Amino acid sequence: MEQGYAGSPGLYEFLGPRWVEIEVTALENNLREVRRILNPSTRLLAVVKADAYGAGAVEAARVFSRAGADYLGVTTLAEGVELRRHGLIMPILVMSPLLPEEIPQALKWDLTLSVASRWGAEAVARAVKETGRQARVHLEIETGMHRTGLEPEEVKAVRDVLRCPSIVVEGIYTHLSHAADRRKAVEQFSLFCRICRELEEEGLEIPLKHVANSFACLSYPEMHLDMVRVGTLLYGQYPFGAKRRELELKNPWKVKARLLHVKEVPAGTAAGYGGDYVTKRPARLGTVPLGYADGLGLTAIARPKSLADLLRFWAKALLAYLGRPHREEAVFVRGRQVPVVGRVGMQLSLVDLGELPADEGEEVEVNLGRSFASARLPRLYLREGEPYLLRLPTGEWRTLKDSLAREYV
Numbered sequence: 001m002e003q004g005y006a007g008s009p010g011l012y013e014f015l016g017p018r019w020v021e022i023e024v025t026a027l028e029n030n031l032r033e034v035r036r037i038l039n040p041s042t043r044l045l046a047v048v049k050a051d052a053y054g055a056g057a058v059e060a061a062r063v064f065s066r067a068g069a070d071y072l073g074v075t076t077l078a079e080g081v082e083l084r085r086h087g088l089i090m091p092i093l094v095m096s097p098l099l100p101e102e103i104p105q106a107l108k109w110d111l112t113l114s115v116a117s118r119w120g121a122e123a124v125a126r127a128v129k130e131t132g133r134q135a136r137v138h139l140e141i142e143t144g145m146h147r148t149g150l151e152p153e154e155v156k157a158v159r160d161v162l163r164c165p166s167i168v169v170e171g172i173y174t175h176l177s178h179a180a181d182r183r184k185a186v187e188q189f190s191l192f193c194r195i196c197r198e199l200e201e202e203g204l205e206i207p208l209k210h211v212a213n214s215f216a217c218l219s220y221p222e223m224h225l226d227m228v229r230v231g232t233l234l235y236g237q238y239p240f241g242a243k244r245r246e247l248e249l250k251n252p253w254k255v256k257a258r259l260l261h262v263k264e265v266p267a268g269t270a271a272g273y274g275g276d277y278v279t280k281r282p283a284r285l286g287t288v289p290l291g292y293a294d295g296l297g298l299t300a301i302a303r304p305k306s307l308a309d310l311l312r313f314w315a316k317a318l319l320a321y322l323g324r325p326h327r328e329e330a331v332f333v334r335g336r337q338v339p340v341v342g343r344v345g346m347q348l349s350l351v352d353l354g355e356l357p358a359d360e361g362e363e364v365e366v367n368l369g370r371s372f373a374s375a376r377l378p379r380l381y382l383r384e385g386e387p388y389l390l391r392l393p394t395g396e397w398r399t400l401k402d403s404l405a406r407e408y409v
Helices: 011-015 024-036 049-053 057-067 077-085 100-108 118-131 152-161 182-201 214-219 307-321
Strands: 018-023 043-047 071-074 092-094 113-115 135-141 167-174 208-210 227-230 253-258 261-265 283-288 330-333 336-341 349-352 363-366 379-383 386-391 397-399
Touching (some): 011 386, 024 043, 024 057, 043 057, 049 057, 057 071, 057 077, 057 386, 071 077, 077 100, 092 113, 100 118, 113 118, 118 152, 135 182, 152 182, 208 227, 214 227
Parallel strands (some): 018 379, 135 167
Antiparallel strands (some): 253 363, 330 336, 330 363, 379 386, 386 397
């Protein structure tokens, strides 16, 4: 069977046996679609935390920057520094408080800081004095998340700590803890707006007020304010339970692998660790070079929110016990879904090919959750299906020699 990249000289050599494909025109499309529901004056912060939800933060940030994002959002100092090292010059908000010893580095790389406590504000003031650098900060307000953020009664005191010509209070924001619960979301929003009004009455004008995440961006237009912080939507997914508003989102993500081994076994063969899977008929078993170390078969387990949630959890567990895994552990071979069978290994797993005449070396597509996908899987970037850039498992970059090739730092 013809292979996807067999005609691209040397590409398989760099890809190895498994990789992630990112179609950048889908990322551009999704940003434009979100822009379409915003007021022209509302800025868009593209969230690229956690390696851009698996898409690769550096190239995703470049794509969003060119497509019209106004700001980038990360969680850690290292994430922000990585973007700066690769030439991203647009504003980057670190959406988590930093430790005092991290702040001088953040100022060196011109990252915008979140201030979530008096302790943090004092650390920023000290760092500005010691380094002689300017700091741009956003005040994070606690309105119901109870994770990080200034309590309403702390805001005025922190404002006094930050009263320094070298500290620019550029923004103020909060996190919605119950975005899908309109009553609770409105309560948080109202508290946030009250704090903003009180600050303005005392003469503190803050240019950027932001509340809305992806869910609120879709569901509560009144919360768009000066800027929205969008992550999930940009990667082609709707937040669970969110109103869709007819956005034409596109999926940029595929995980590919090549079959390492194909073996015919008789009925009654116990396969894999512990012999958990026993074939009920003669079968063709294929080995894919992916396992739980790469994110295959992993899922987030949260406390069930309702009896229905609990029943769904037990139903999945029962089906897995009966050897009927859900779509989350599916592999697509020649367009047909085949199951992952037996225990998922650390880096190698088995699939039951049924009667498909798949060959060793053949490309297959694997269902693998984005949030769990290992950063050590190569990322192959495509524009309209044509590969142009590769991020290797080592973190190195390779520009591909075709009509779309460009030089990157």
